[in-house]
Amino acid sequence: MTPNSGFVIWQLSGLVLLGFWVYALFDCVKSDFYGQNQKLIWMMPVLFAPVIGTFLYISMSKGSKKERNFQPIFNRDNSHKS
DSSP, rough: OOTTTTHHHHHHHHHHHHHHHHHHHHHHHHBEEEEEESHHHHHHHHSHHHHHHHHHHHHHHGGBBBOOOOOOOOOOOOOTOO
């Protein structure tokens, strides 16, 4: 191991943590929660305690989020066809 390899490992782990943090932040913003203040309650630890809050959100928030329903619209008005 070269002397700089520890620094590279440190940077890569920071980059992985940043990726998890961005994922948790965007997922929290996009999700619908059962409780009225659940989004705010989850955003606070993710923003103010990024390391612990991110992994708490990823591991524990599934039970408080509503299920996303995918309902595409297949019967569009196609009156503009020639």
